[in-house]
Amino acid sequence: MIHKLTSEERSTQLAQLHGWVAVAGRDAIQRHFKFADFNEAFGFMTRVAIKAQEMDHHPEWFNVYNKVEITLSTHEANGLTERDIKLARFIDQAGKDAQKG
Amino acid sequence: MIHKLTSEERSTQLAQLHGWVAVAGRDAIQRHFKFADFNEAFGFMTRVAIKAQEMDHHPEWFNVYNKVEITLSTHEANGLTERDIKLARFIDQAGKDAQKG
Incomplete structure (x- = not known):
């Protein structure tokens, strides 16, 4: 089973991401993006x-x-794992690329 | 400004769609789809x-x-219009295509 991040790991990792916030009532993180238009948003997606x-x-x-x-x-871990952080890092970069595109 | 459907037009049009339901508290329609996997879902999207x-x-x-x-x-009409019905028809067909794919 994949390792769920400890509070300490979680804080350290989140500090290196951009604009992600904890979701109320769930061990999950969320970020909102706003693009120029639908084309840019769906290209990012x-x-x-x-x-x-x-x-x-x-x-x-x-x-x-x-x-x-x-x-x-991460459903299997019922919380945040290294996989979420890795995907969040990619999402941050893709968001940045799209917004300057 | 685009014409908002009357109750009668709305009923007639909705009867020809598949699985769409009215959204509580809004003049909007919603449909849920379930695909084989993420690839099929995102291909449809x-x-x-x-x-x-x-x-x-x-x-x-x-x-x-x-x-x-x-x-x-339709935000401009603050309700359901012919555009929603047209897009819903396309969505129904695309959902069907994906699910038999």
Whole structure:
């Protein structure tokens, strides 16, 4: 079974990410993105989808027009794991790439 | 301004769609899809995204793994319009195509 992050690991890792917040009532993290338009938002989502599939670790996400809300958690561990941090790092970079694109 | 459907038009149109339900407290419709896996779900979403962009009419949607929840409404009309019905028809077909794929 995949190792759930300890509080200390969690704090250290979260400090290195951008704009992620803890989800109330769940051991999960969430970030909101706002893009120029739907094309930019869905282009970003497509990059994240391909990465998620490669990692076999999928986000929970909501989109409307230029907005994307992403929640990460590891169901098997019932909480946050290294996989979430790795995917969050990719998402941060893909978001940055899309927004400057 | 785009014409908001009357109750009668709404009923007639909804009867021709598949599995759409009214959203509580909003003049909007929603349908839940379940696919074989994430690949099938996101493939479906990609077809819908391209159609939505072409129509300049975008869904509100949520995805986690093989599940997709789609809500349609026309913000400019503050309710349901012909555009929602047209997009819902495309979504029904794309869902069917993906699920038999």
